[in-house]
Amino acid sequence: MSIIxxxxxxxxxxxxxxxxxxxxxxLQPGEVPELWNLSxxxxxxxxxxxxxxxxxxxxxxxxxxxxxxxxxxNAPLADVIAxxxxxxxxxxxxxxxxxxxxxxxxxxxxxxxxxxxxxxxxAYDAFAEQVQIGAKAGAxxxxxxxxGDAYELKAAVLxxxxxxxxxxxxxxxxxxxxKLLTGASVECVAALLEGLRVDALGFNCGFGPxxxxxxxKRLAAATSLPIAxxxxxxxxxxxxxxxxxxxxxxxxARDVAALADAGxxxxxxxxxxxxxxxxxxxxxxxxxxxxxxxxPPQPPRTVVTSGSRAxxxxxxxxxxIGERINPTGKKKLKAALAEGDVAYVLREAVAQSEAGAxxxxxxxxVPGLDEPAVLDATVQAVQSVTDLPLQIDTSDPRAxxxxxxxxxGKALVNSVNGKEESMTAVLPLVAKYGGAVVxxxxxxxxxPPAAEGRVAIARKILAxxxxxxxxxxxxxxxxxxxxxxxDAQSANVILEAMRKVRTELxxxxxxxxxxxxxxxxxxxxxxAAFYTMALANGLSAGIVNPLAADMMTAFRAFRALTAKxxxxxxxxxxxxxxxxxxxxxxxLAASGTPSxxxxxxxxxxxxxxxxxxxxxxxxAAAAKTALEGGSKPxxxxxxxxxxxxxxxxxxxxxxxxxxxQLLMAAEAAGAAFDVVRSAMPAHDGAAVKGPIVxxxxxxxxxxxGKNICRALLENYGFKVIDLGRDVPPERIVExxxxxxxxxxxxxxxMTTTVxxxxxxxxxxxxxxxxxxVTVGGAVLTADYAAKIGADHYxxxxxxxVRYAELLFQ
Amino acid sequence: MTADLAEIARxxxxxxxxxxxxxxxxxxxxxxDALKAIRPAQAWRRFPIAEGAIASGGLRxxxxxxxxxxxxxxxxxxxxxxxxxxxFDAFQRRASVSSGVDALIVQAIGAALIEKLxxxxxxxxxxxxxKGESLVSRYSPGYGDFPLAAQRVVLALLDAPRxxxxxxxxxxxxxxxxxxxxxxxxxxx
Numbered sequence: 001m002s003i004i005x006x007x008x009x010x011x012x013x014x015x016x017x018x019x020x021x022x023x024x025x026x027l028q029p030g031e032v033p034e035l036w037n038l039s040x041x042x043x044x045x046x047x048x049x050x051x052x053x054x055x056x057x058x059x060x061x062x063x064x065x066x067x068x069x070x071x072x073x074n075a076p077l078a079d080v081i082a083x084x085x086x087x088x089x090x091x092x093x094x095x096x097x098x099x100x101x102x103x104x105x106x107x108x109x110x111x112x113x114x115x116x117x118x119x120x121x122x123a124y125d126a127f128a129e130q131v132q133i134g135a136k137a138g139a140x141x142x143x144x145x146x147x148g149d150a151y152e153l154k155a156a157v158l159x160x161x162x163x164x165x166x167x168x169x170x171x172x173x174x175x176x177x178x179k180l181l182t183g184a185s186v187e188c189v190a191a192l193l194e195g196l197r198v199d200a201l202g203f204n205c206g207f208g209p210x211x212x213x214x215x216x217k218r219l220a221a222a223t224s225l226p227i228a229x230x231x232x233x234x235x236x237x238x239x240x241x242x243x244x245x246x247x248x249x250x251x252x253a254r255d256v257a258a259l260a261d262a263g264x265x266x267x268x269x270x271x272x273x274x275x276x277x278x279x280x281x282x283x284x285x286x287x288x289x290x291x292x293x294x295x296p297p298q299p300p301r302t303v304v305t306s307g308s309r310a311x312x313x314x315x316x317x318x319x320x321i322g323e324r325i326n327p328t329g330k331k332k333l334k335a336a337l338a339e340g341d342v343a344y345v346l347r348e349a350v351a352q353s354e355a356g357a358x359x360x361x362x363x364x365x366v367p368g369l370d371e372p373a374v375l376d377a378t379v380q381a382v383q384s385v386t387d388l389p390l391q392i393d394t395s396d397p398r399a400x401x402x403x404x405x406x407x408x409g410k411a412l413v414n415s416v417n418g419k420e421e422s423m424t425a426v427l428p429l430v431a432k433y434g435g436a437v438v439x440x441x442x443x444x445x446x447x448p449p450a451a452e453g454r455v456a457i458a459r460k461i462l463a464x465x466x467x468x469x470x471x472x473x474x475x476x477x478x479x480x481x482x483x484x485x486x487d488a489q490s491a492n493v494i495l496e497a498m499r500k501v502r503t504e505l506x507x508x509x510x511x512x513x514x515x516x517x518x519x520x521x522x523x524x525x526x527x528a529a530f531y532t533m534a535l536a537n538g539l540s541a542g543i544v545n546p547l548a549a550d551m552m553t554a555f556r557a558f559r560a561l562t563a564k565x566x567x568x569x570x571x572x573x574x575x576x577x578x579x580x581x582x583x584x585x586x587x588l589a590a591s592g593t594p595s596x597x598x599x600x601x602x603x604x605x606x607x608x609x610x611x612x613x614x615x616x617x618x619x620a621a622a623a624k625t626a627l628e629g630g631s632k633p634x635x636x637x638x639x640x641x642x643x644x645x646x647x648x649x650x651x652x653x654x655x656x657x658x659x660x661q662l663l664m665a666a667e668a669a670g671a672a673f674d675v676v677r678s679a680m681p682a683h684d685g686a687a688v689k690g691p692i693v694x695x696x697x698x699x700x701x702x703x704x705g706k707n708i709c710r711a712l713l714e715n716y717g718f719k720v721i722d723l724g725r726d727v728p729p730e731r732i733v734e735x736x737x738x739x740x741x742x743x744x745x746x747x748x749x750m751t752t753t754v755x756x757x758x759x760x761x762x763x764x765x766x767x768x769x770x771x772x773v774t775v776g777g778a779v780l781t782a783d784y785a786a787k788i789g790a791d792h793y794x795x796x797x798x799x800x801v802r803y804a805e806l807l808f809q
Numbered sequence: 810m811t812a813d814l815a816e817i818a819r820x821x822x823x824x825x826x827x828x829x830x831x832x833x834x835x836x837x838x839x840x841x842d843a844l845k846a847i848r849p850a851q852a853w854r855r856f857p858i859a860e861g862a863i864a865s866g867g868l869r870x871x872x873x874x875x876x877x878x879x880x881x882x883x884x885x886x887x888x889x890x891x892x893x894x895x896x897f898d899a900f901q902r903r904a905s906v907s908s909g910v911d912a913l914i915v916q917a918i919g920a921a922l923i924e925k926l927x928x929x930x931x932x933x934x935x936x937x938x939x940k941g942e943s944l945v946s947r948y949s950p951g952y953g954d955f956p957l958a959a960q961r962v963v964l965a966l967l968d969a970p971r972x973x974x975x976x977x978x979x980x981x982x983x984x985x986x987x988x989x990x991x992x993x994x995x996x997x998x
Contacts, residue, residue, distance in 0.1 A: 027866075028865050028866035028867075029854065029865045029866055029966050029967075029968070030865045030866030030867060030868035030962075030965050030966045031865075031866030031867060032866075032867075070970075107970065107971075109970035109971070109976055110970075110976050110977075111895070111974075111976050111978075111984045111985070114899075114902070115895045115898060115899070115984060115985065116976060116978060116984035117978035117979060117980070117982075117984070118978075146971070148974055149895075175848060177848065179848075181848070181894070181895055181974040182895045182896075182899075183895070183896050183899065238852075238853070238933075242854070243972075308899075343906070346906045347906055347907055349906075350903060350906045350907055351907070384899075384902055385902050385903050385906050386903065387899065613830075613831075614831060614832070614910075615831065658821065658822060658823040658824075658826065659821060659822055659823075659913060660821050660823065660828070660832055660910055660913055660914065661832065663909045663910040663913060664831070664832065664910050666909070667908060667909070667910055699978070699979065699980040700980065700982070701978065701982060701984070701986070702982075702986065703905070704901075704905065704912050704913070704916045707905045707909060707912045708909045708912055708913055710909070711908065711909025711910070711912070712909060715909075750957075750980065750981075750982055751951075751957070752957060752980040752981050752982070753980050753982075797909075
C-alpha cells in the first residue's frame with residue numbers, strides 16, 4: 001500500500017524544513033511555531049506553496065509540536081491544528097495535480113518512563129487528541145517524525161492507528177552512531193514499526209543525506225516497507241551560538257539520489273532545507289521509478305526487540321530464552337512477587353542477562369495476584385534494567401493485552417495454542433501490537449502423542465494467524481516437552497516434531513528443555529544431554545536456565561562444533577581460564593587476591609580480613625573453609641563476620657574508611673552470610689531481621705542513595721522490601737501494613753520532591769502509628785527531617801543501619 | 810572524553826585519596842563500560858541581557874537576586890545545556906541492581922563525566938567570544954535564589970528536548986539525570 005493513492009510506481013516527494021523557514025521569516029527562539037498558523041497565516045501558507053511549487057507531493061502541516069504535552073500557546077490546540085491543516089490545504093488547492101496534506105506529529109518533549117517520568121498512556125493521550133483533531137480537520141495522512149525514543153514512537157503509532165484510518169508514515173531521528181536518543185538501533189526501529197504495521201518508515205533530521213546512506217542500506221535490509229528519508233541540509237553547525245546548515249541544493253540532491261539508489265522511495269528534506277533543495281531533488285529524481293523494487297526482497301526473519309535492541313530468533317542458529325522469572329516451583333520468587341519486592345526480580349533479570357541469555361521469559365502466575373497489574377508492572381520494571389527483549393508469558397488475555405500495549409518494543413508472546421478460545425483471544429493481539437508468538441501444539445483434544453499430530457496443530461494455528469495477517473515468520477513453534485520418565489518415546493517424538501516443523505512449515509522452534517528430566521535423578525545431566533540433541537535437530541530458542549553451567553556449556557559447544565561460532569571466539573572467551581582439576585571453591589578463591597587476604601593481626605581470622613578488605617570471593621571461600629573446619633554457623637557470624645563489619649563501620653564513622661570501601665566490605669560480608677545461612681537449619685538463631693520497606697518518594701527518580709542503603713542493610717542481615725523509585729505514598733503504606741514492617745526508609749534528592757516525602761510520612765503515621773520512618777537524601781537535614789515529622793534522619797547508609805540495629809535489637 | 814580515577818574518587822567522597830587494588834580495578838572496568846553507554850550532547854546560545862532579563866519569543870528569564878549579583882555588569886549571557894545521555898542512565902540502573910558499590914561508583918563516574926562535558930562546552934563558548942570579552946563562572950537553576958522553575962525557560966530557549974534530548978519531569982528534574990543547564994555571563998574587559 002502506498003501512503004498516497006497516486007504514489008504507485010514513482011518516487012514520492014515530501015517537503016523540506018518548516019521550522020528553519022519560519023525562523024528565516026522572524027520566528028524567535030522560545031516562540032511557539034504552531035501559533036504562527038493563527039498569527040502569521042500568510043507566512044505559513046507561503047512556505048507550503050513554495051514546496052508544492054518545487055514539486056512536493058505531500059507537505060507537512062505546521063503541527064509538529066501541537067500535542068497537549070508540549071504545546072503551551074495561548075490559543076486552543078484544536079484551533080491551531082485545524083488552522084495548520086487548512087493552510088496546507090489552501091496551498092494545495094492552488095496547484096495542478098493531486099497534492100496531499102499530512103498531519104505532522106512530533107515528540108512530546110517529555111522523556112517516557114523509565115528514562116524519564118512521563119507515562120506511556122499520557123503520551124498516547126496527547127497524540128490521540130492531536131490525531132483526532134487533525135483527521136477531523138481533513139489531513140490525508142499522519143506523519144510521525146523526529147522520534148528519538150522507540151517507546152514514544154510506539155505510543156504515537158498506536159494513537160494514529162486507533163484514532164484515525166489514515167495512512168501512517170513514521171520516521172525517526174538517528175544520532176551519528178545510528179541510534180535513537182534512547183538507544184534503539186535501525187533494526188530495532190524497523191522491527192517495531194513493521195510489527196505495528198505502519199505504511200512507510202524511515203529517517204528524518206539528525207544529519208545530512210551523505211551520513212544517512214549507511215543507515216538507509218541497513219534499513220532496506222531490515223524491512224520490506226517503503227522507505228522515507230528527510231535529511232537535514234548537512235550536519236547542524238553552531239556559529240556564534242546559532243545553528244546553521246551548509247549543504248546547498250545541488251549537493252543535497254546528489255546525495256539524496258544515492259539514498260534512492262539504496263532503497264528510499266519517499267524523499268524530502270528536514271532542518272535547513274529550502275524549496276530550492278526540494279526543487280533540485282525533484283529535478284534529479286522526478287522521472288525515476290520507485291527504487292525500492294530494485295533492492296532484492298529479504299527472506300522473512302523473526303525479530304523481537306526491546307526499546308534498544310533487536311534479537312533475531314534464527315532459523316539456522318540458536319539463542320537462549322532465560323526461564324528464571326517464573327514462579328512455578330520457586331518459593332523465593334513467589335514470595336517476592338507477592339510482596340511486591342521488585343529488586344529480587346530485577347536481580348534475576350540482570351544475572352540471566354550477564355550469563356548470556358538473549359531473551360528473558362517473564363511469568364508472574366501466582367494464585368491470588370492481580371495478574372494484569374503485576375505482569376504489566378513487572379515487565380516495565382525488568383525493561384528498566386535490561387535491554388534484552390522479553391517473552392511475555394501468561395494465559396490471561398487481559399494481562400497479555402495490557403502488558404503488550406505497555407511493552408517497550410516488539411515482544412515475544414508466550415503463548416497461543418490450538419484451542420479455539422486461545423487463538424481467538426491471542427492472535428488479534430499479536431497482530432495489533434506486533435510481536436512474535438509461541439505456538440503450543442496442543443488443542444481441545446490435548447497433546448497429540450505422535451509428531452504428526454503436533455505438526456498438524458501448528459499448521460492449524462498458522463492458518464488462523466494468516467487470517468489476521470500473521471506470517472509463518474511471526475510464529476515460534478513449541479512442540480511441548482514431556483517427561484521421558486512418563487513416556488519413553490517423549491524425546492524421540494519431540495525431536496521428530498521439531499524437524500517436521502522446520503521442513504514442512506518453515507517455522508522456528510522453541511522448547512522448555514528441562515521438563516524432559518522431570519521425575520528423574522541428576523536432572524541437570526539429563527537436561528544438558530537432551531538440550532544438545534534438540535540443538536542438533538534445529539532448536540531455534542531453548543527456554544533454559546542460563547545460570548546452569550551444563551546448559552551454557554552445551555549451547556557453546558554446539559555453536560562451536562557446527563560453525564555458528566566461526567572462529568570459536570565465544571568458546572575461547574568462555575573457557576580461557578578453564579582447567580580440568582579445578583574445583584569450584586578454589587576457583588572462587590583464586591579470583592581474589594590472596595596476598596591481601598592474609599590475616600594482619602595474629603588472631604584475626606582469614607574471614608574477618610577478607611571482609612575488611614572487601615574481597616567478596618575470598619570471604620565466601622573463607623566462610624566455607626571455617627564451616628568445613630568445624631566452626632558452628634552462629635560462631636562464624638558472631639566471631640568473624642560481625643566484628644569485621646563493626647571495625648569497618650567504625651572506621652567509616654571516624655572518617656578513616658570511605659563509602660566505597662564500606663560498601664565493598666559489606667558485600668564481602670553478605671557473600672559470607674549467604675554461605676553460612678545455607679548451612680544453617682531454618683529459623684536458627686541468626687534469622688533475618690526485618691522487614692524494612694524502602695522507597696524513593698513520588699516524583700523523584702533518583703535512587704542511587706536508596707540503592708546503597710538497600711545493599712548495606714541486606715549485607716548487615718536485614719530483609720529489605722525495595723519498592724523502587726517514584727513510589728506513591730499509598731503504595732508505601734499498603735506494603736508496610738501488609739508486611740508488618742516496623743521501619744520504613746524514604747529517600748528524596750530534590751527540594752521539589754520533599755513535599756511528597758512529607759505527605760508519605762504523614763500518611764504512614766496516620767495509618768500505621770507503630771511504624772517508624774527514617775528519611776535521607778541530599779537536601780535533607782536532621783532539622784528538616786524533624787520538621788516533616790520523620791522519626792529519624794539517616795545522614796548516610798551507615799546511619800540507617802545503626803538505627804535499624806537499634807530498632808530490631 | 811573520559812575521567813581519571815582521582816576525579817572519580819572525589820565524587821565518591823574519597824577526598825584526595827585515590828582508589829587502589831580491587832576498588833581501582835572495579836572503577837576502571839565500570840568507567841570503560843560507562844564510556845560505551847554515554848552519548849554526550851550539548852547546546853548553547855547567546856542572548857542579550859536587557860532590563861534585567863533575557864527575553865525571547867514571549868519567554869522571559871529574570872536575572873535578579875543572587876543570579877543578578879553574579880552577573881553584575883554582564884550585557885549578554887549564554888544559556889547552555891549538556892548531557893551524557895539516556896544510555897548512561899540505563900547503564901546506571903543495570904549496575905545498581907546487584908551491587909551498592911557499583912551503584913556508587915557509576916554515579917561518581919557520571920558526575921565526573923558531565924563536569925568534563927560542561928568544561929568543554931565553556932571552552933567552546935570562549936572561542937566564540939569577541940575580543941575583550943570573558944566568561945563568568947556558570948550558574949544553574951536551583952543555586953542561590955535562582956529558582957528551579959527557571960529550568961523550563963532555559964530548556965525552552967535552547968529547544969533542549971530536540972537539540973540535546975534533555976527534558977524536565979513534572980518535579981523539574983532534568984532527564985537524562987546526568988545533565989546540566991546553566992547561564993554563563995559574558996563580561997567586557
